[in-house]
Amino acid sequence: MALVPYAAGSHGALAALHCPAATFRFAGRPLRIRQRWAQLGVAAVVWDAAVVLSTFLEAGSIDLRDRHVLELGAGTGLPGIVAALLGARVTLTDRADALELLEANVRDNLPPEALPRAAVRELAWGQGLGAFPAGAFDLVLGSDIVYLEETFAALLRTLEHVCAARTLVLLACRLRYERDHRFLRLLRARFAVRELLHDAGTDVRIYEARKAARGDEL
Template sequence: MLQAITEATTTKKAVVMCVYLELGKLELKGKRVIELGAGTGLVSIVAALLGAHVTVTDRLPALDFLSANVKANLPPDSHDAAVISELTWGEGLERYPAGGFDLVLGADIIYLEDTFASLLRTLLHLCHDTTVVLLSCKIRYERD
């Protein structure tokens, strides 16, 4: 259970992703994982507990809460498994290794159409040929 640091919510999409990861469909032990738009950090915490080396990202205003929450909810011997980092999609990508991740996670990050191009640029930078991108979202748009 996530320890409450301040008032924040974990979306159902994050919980669904955590359940999927816990089912063991993807091998996480030793994998280089990055979570985009981590929010409370729940998905990253679960990935780290399952053996991944996780880069936990969100925009700058969210980092203090995110960092405190990850630290509070990982056992002390697992703190090195998760690194908190600022990432605004499409910006400052040179701080992240091109093709440097085996798995990209994103729970409930696809909802503002204006961010789609930046998200795609970010994914193209972070991924290599065999990177798995796992997104959990609610379809919010009804198309004609």
């Protein structure tokens, strides 16, 4: 099914990017996610992939209670916020210039009892990874983070560092270009990857990845 923001009155995708906020309903709560396209560009708006991933998490096929979750390239933070509302302990990460908006969205949308379960931290892929314990996360989330080819090597290094054998990675993305398929090929060289979901209305796909055991057929 197609997935759309909670509030009515959409004026098209382009207009939605320039709205100061996007509204949704997840985990029984209305959410108002601030956006700052003019100041921060692609990191500061809610993309379809984030909505599709959040809806997948809410569906409950993964038990998030007390799970340690890392969101990479969190941007406005919607999937990480939804994971925290569903009981996870979430670390939402992005570049330094995106953190102020990300922190505001976490603060605005989590009730007091859930705020201690969410932390916002700077993470530039491939850099300062020692500040994040190796293999410490049960679940790693990424929505629309596969689009710049020059970031692929650093993203893969980051995934290899933060993932243990038990870690599940969920990547939600729309495969627009050949370079996006190239990233999946690079990922499959290191992880066992399968497609979990294709949302026909948005053409967003969710991929599951786990560190490949030696001798796995990829």
